Amino acid sequence: MSRSRAHGGVTGGGPCGGAEAPETDRPVATWLALLEAPVDPVGVRRWLDDTLRLAATERGEHARSAAEAPLLVDVYRELEAIERHERAELLRGCARMLARSVPRTLGAAALDLLAPFGPHADRQIHRGLACETERRVSERLLRAAVAPPLDIAALDPCADGGAEEIIKGLARLALALERGTGISSDADGRLAVLEVRLALGDPAAALAGLDDLADELRASKADATVALDAVERARAAAAFAVGDDATVLDLLGSGELAFDRSASAGAMHAAARHRFLGPASGAEGTDRDDCFLAPVGSEERGRVARFLAARSPRPIDGPVDGPIDGPGDGRGQRA
């Protein structure tokens, strides 16, 4: 589908309505179906068009377009920052949900373990989409978007290129939206794209990209602690997906994540492989009941335990958040 057909022009009006979704809304309807989100695709299409306008507008123009007074510009600038950030978060949430729902990969399993999306989070994303798409279009945004200075040809989040292209489009749009600068120059956006790549089943490439990104952040003079934490978290997920247990333990042991060192990354790896690759490919599965439980107060390990319990062929009794004092590999041990 061409860009002009998909969007009706970047600055020129929204989509058509109607009982049946017109052709311009079909890609949106497709990815909403994949998300299992009960949201009107016409509204989402309109919201995406607005979001593309905002992404194509230089940061600050949105605020300055109604510059009656300095205080008003300041507060509009804050509003613009909030709008950009929250739209970007929603897009990233959608991209990650899609990445989890379409290809069952080891990378998706890794992201699930480290930053899972449960039914509660899914519902919040659905609700966010519903709320955002019911809003009126901002006149300030329309005024600011008269002459978008950024080339947004690469940002189409609804191209007919399959799920992977849609996911990448969402991640790229989130990136451009939040920073209002180039697509590949921003750590947050690069991280979002790499996370999607990880979930889409290329963890080795994702890990290489994350290593580069972490090196760049460390070398930068700016305080990149927050961004570096997020990158390290994703590196742990990628290392987990490629089976690099030593790196996982190193990263998790020194970071904020609370995986116990007695937990076997290999067990997680095997379990994820069994759940996501085994059933899909008929190979690479494991017959072992890899199972370990969480120490008290460890949210991440509780999450892992629930993940493993969900795939366990026999029910696990007792609370999954209970303590464990198992051996190094943690398999089959319960307190």
Next chain:
Amino acid sequence: MSSPLSRSSAARSTRGHVTRAAAAGRWRPDAGWRDLLRTGRTPEDVLERLMADDPLRLRALAGQRIRASARFVDADRVVLRGLARIAHAATLDGPPRDRSWLVAEVDAAIDDVVAQERAASPGGEHDASPFEVLARPVGLDGRALRVACDDFNARPFVERIAFFSLFVEARSLDAAAVACSTTPTEVARRARRALDSMLDAVQEEVQR
């Protein structure tokens, strides 16, 4: 910055309602303030109403909440951020149930400003103001003050409130201990840890 998800959960926490409403007991927005936040408007419409005469009394609320959170932040920035957050959220969620929603949004605005300050490099756009303004009259270096404040804002709450009680509110050690629900010795230790951390941060900045 908080995500929309964290914003919603913060704003709707029942336990948070009780605690925050009690904490902001002296603050009162104008009567009919909920009508200003009716859904269906754009954020610009909401802002226009909120910025005329400050009907939500956000300045007073921001002052109270900054003090309650024991942080060193620019109150003007908190008010701006709070206005934008409230206008944005009100157009999505409609008028809130009660005042505690506003308190939660201002608390989130404080967190946003702290996070922005932490993320910005020392040479960034927020470098000079308002720290230069505060530092010059008392012979301090504005950048050093900013580094110290950023470090302080990242310390645990128990340390911040101990430092605040002793050095900002100038309470006696015993009174601070009562306020912090601990022993005088522990209050002194906590305040000392916060002070040492700030001094270390400034020293590192000087050596950089």
